[in-house]
Amino acid sequence: MQIVPKNPDMARARQQRSAQAEQRILAAAERVFAESGFGGATMAALAAAAGLPAANLHYHFGTKKRLYEALLENILHLWLEASDSITADASPAAALSAYIAAKMRYSRTRPYASKVFANEVLQGGVHLHSFLGLELRRRVDEKAEILEGWMRKGLMERVDPRHLFFLLWAMTQTYADFETQIRAVLGRAAVLAPEDYAVGEALIKRLVLRGCGLSFSETEINP
Numbered sequence: 027m028q029i030v031p032k033n034p035d036m037a038r039a040r041q042q043r044s045a046q047a048e049q050r051i052l053a054a055a056e057r058v059f060a061e062s063g064f065g066g067a068t069m070a071a072l073a074a075a076a077g078l079p080a081a082n083l084h085y086h087f088g089t090k091k092r093l094y095e096a097l098l099e100n101i102l103h104l105w106l107e108a109s110d111s112i113t114a115d116a117s118p119a120a121a122l123s124a125y126i127a128a129k130m131r132y133s134r135t136r137p138y139a140s141k142v143f144a145n146e147v148l149q150g151g152v153h154l155h156s157f158l159g160l161e162l163r164r165r166v167d168e169k170a171e172i173l174e175g176w177m178r179k180g181l182m183e184r185v186d187p188r189h190l191f192f193l194l195w196a197m198t199q200t201y202a203d204f205e206t207q208i209r210a211v212l213g214r215a216a217v218l219a220p221e222d223y224a225v226g227e228a229l230i231k232r233l234v235l236r237g238c239g240l241s242f243s244e245t246e247i248n249p
Contacts, residue, residue: 048086048096051076055097060138063145064094064153095153098146101139102157104132112169118182119240123231129198130227134218140202166191183239190238197230 054076058067069090073080087093111124133140151158170187177184201208201223209218235242 044086047078047082051078051083051086051093052097052100055093056101056136056138056142059094059097060141060145063149064090067094097142098153098157101136101143102154102161104136104139105143106161106165108132109165109169112172114172114175118173118176118238119235119243122234122238122240126194126198126230126234127227129194130201130223130230133198133200133202134220134223137202137205140199144199144203183237185238190234194230194234197234201226 051072055067055072058072058075062071067090069080069083072090072093073083076083083093087096108128109125111128112121146152146154147158166188169191173182173185173187173190176182201218205218208222209215212218212222214222232242
């Protein structure tokens with residue numbers, strides 16, 4: 027029997043369509059899970075938000091639990107990626123500023139992602155135990171050691187690096203997790219304006235850099 031070779035172009039096109047469908051589902055799921063939580067979200071609501079038949083969700087992710095876990099994995103990748111600027115050979119002011127900018131950018135462009143993560147943590151992190159105890163802790167330990175190295179060299183004042191990260195998370199993620207509160211205080215009817223994020227980001231950088239004994243220079247923090 028003659029074996030007909032697979033068409034690589036067709037295979038790539040099929041993989042691309044599948045990847046696009048999965049990203050479409052994850053984007054819709056981000057909002058549904060943020061608004062309803064894991065328990066309140068239904069496959070019907072998730073399918074409606076994605077504009078796809080429920081069968082498509084089952085095909086790509088199987089169950090609601092697996093879809094939720096895939097979404098968390100996607101969000102956690104963002105959280106870890108944001109710290110890539112913190113390297114041993116980087117300028118402390120520039121590295122911390124870039125980290126703050128990345129976290130604020132995600133709060134502005136992916137607010138539902140932040141809310142999904144916050145809701146999960148508030149519920150005890152049932153689906154995050156391995157990440158929180160292993161991957162996140164490993165990454166924070168790694169970045170904390172870099173900050174300790176800067177401190178030993180006298181490049182920044184001595185602070186507890188892990189607690190610094192806690193404060194950075196709180197300051198940046200509040201613009202997503204507590205957006206409603208911020209809008210109420212600022213008098214924004216629908217969404218925060220771009221300048222609201224810019225003002226918040228600049229203030230966070232100023233407070234953090236000066237609190238760490240670093241110069242607050244526009245050219246250094248906005249390379």
